[in-house]
Amino acid sequence: MxxxxxxxxxxxxxxxxxxxxxxxxxxxxxxxxxxxxxxxxxxxxxxxxxxxxxxxxxxxxxxxxxxxxxxxxxxxxxxxxxxxxxxxxxxxxxxxxxxxxxxxxxxxxxxxxxxxxxxxxxxxxxxxxxxxxxxxxxxxxxNKTVSKIGTGESKPIGKLEVKALDVQPFLNPLSIKKIPMVGPETFQLFSRLGVKTIKTLSEMPVDVLQELVGKNGTVLWKKAHGIDETPVIPYCERKSISTENTFSQDTIDIQNIRSVLSGMVEKLCYQLRHEKWLTSTVSIKIRYANFDTETKQCRIPYTSADHTLLRYVLELFNKVYTRRMRIRLIGVRFTGLVHGLHQMDLFEDTEELISLYQTMDHLKDRFGPSSVGRASGLLL
Structure with a gap:
């Protein structure tokens, strides 16, 4: 079919x-x-x-x-x-x-x-x-690749159908920049070789593409030929990422707990951005020394920014921690996830802050998630 x-x-x-x-x-x-x-x-x-x-x-x-x-x-x-x-x-x-x-x-x-x-x-x-x-x-x-490219070509308020027999003729004259996985660096690399259209790219041997861009060469070759077996993944807001920390000794040290939360949020946010997720719901869980467990959550605008999510997490902690008993475990969970490119709060954040996040994520990609972090989370 x-x-x-x-x-x-x-x-x-x-x-x-x-x-x-x-x-x-x-x-x-x-x-x-x-x-x-x-x-x-x-x-x-x-x-x-x-x-x-x-x-x-x-x-x-x-x-x-x-x-x-x-x-x-x-x-x-x-x-x-x-x-x-x-x-x-x-x-x-x-x-x-x-x-x-x-x-x-x-x-x-x-x-x-x-x-x-x-x-x-x-x-x-x-x-x-x-x-x-x-x-x-x-x-x-x-498939996904051709339909996404087609939408870009049909805007605004466009309606387009690219049937199977028309896929290659549709793709051939377009710039390789239209292929979703081709970013500025990849485009510059191929431009220097005189490869600017999808037709020219599709005519390159797959092994040459592998030498140029590594394992993505095969994927790029397939996309240039209009081949993409990626399935449509059913939407479900129950997707989540979470982390918990059980203290070695039950604690009532609020400053230390806040530091632990800061470190947990930072690691989860890096995972969100690395996997290109945005979250719309924040949950926090605390377990007291007597094993009673309480949770609280709130709905928020889509985001993956540390400082934004940390603010919500700390606000939830202040609301849920009411007994003034020692805490055994604390957990943070992000749900209501959707894939997204709007990874920063572009309405509030400055160029400098956005650049800082990009630099930190680059360092974490290269040297590991624990290579750099907020001072407030170093006690974790």
């Missing part, structure tokens, strides 16, 4: 959410982000025409587009809207994967005999726009 995989992506999601609240922003250049020292979290197509891009410093963006309206983002509002969209889609499709806060994969394989996969996808997109007012684009093809 031929697979039918649709990719859906909300167009300039943060901007579209703000336009729901303020129609004056329609057709205006809009930048979502922090203050003068912050970076662009999202921008409208009108701003992109001036060269504004996500993750660009706000100051640079305003030099390119002085007329742009800069709006401080509201991640809680965006997260809530994302949940609404998810519910609309989930009611209408057999298998849904939430790839990030604003994009989704749908596995519609086998549904042609009942309704027609393209018509079904089109009606799902219409339902999203009708129920939320948010614009959405989609592409339908035989």
């Amino acid at each position: 031929e697979r039918a995989i649709a990719h859906m992506d909300l167009d300039t999601f943060f901007v579209s959410c703000e336009r729901l609240k303020n129609s004056v922003l329609e057709k205006q250049p809009v930048i979502i982000g922090g203050g003068d020292r912050g970076v662009v979290a999202s921008c409208s197509y009108e701003a992109r025409e001036f060269g504004v891009r996500s993750a660009m410093p706000i100051r640079m963006a305003l030099r390119l587009c002085p007329e742009a309206r800069v709006i401080k983002g509201d991640m809680e509002y965006y997260s809530n809207m994302s949940h609404v969209v998810t519910e609309v889609i989930q009611e209408k499709v057999p298998v849904l994967e939430k790839a990030s806060i604003d994009e989704f994969y749908l596995d519609l394989s086998g549904m042609d005999k009942f309704f027609g996969c393209y018509q079904w996808t089109n009606e799902v997109a219409d339902a999203v726009m009708k129920n939320t007012g948010l614009p959405i684009s989609f592409a339908l093809s035989t």
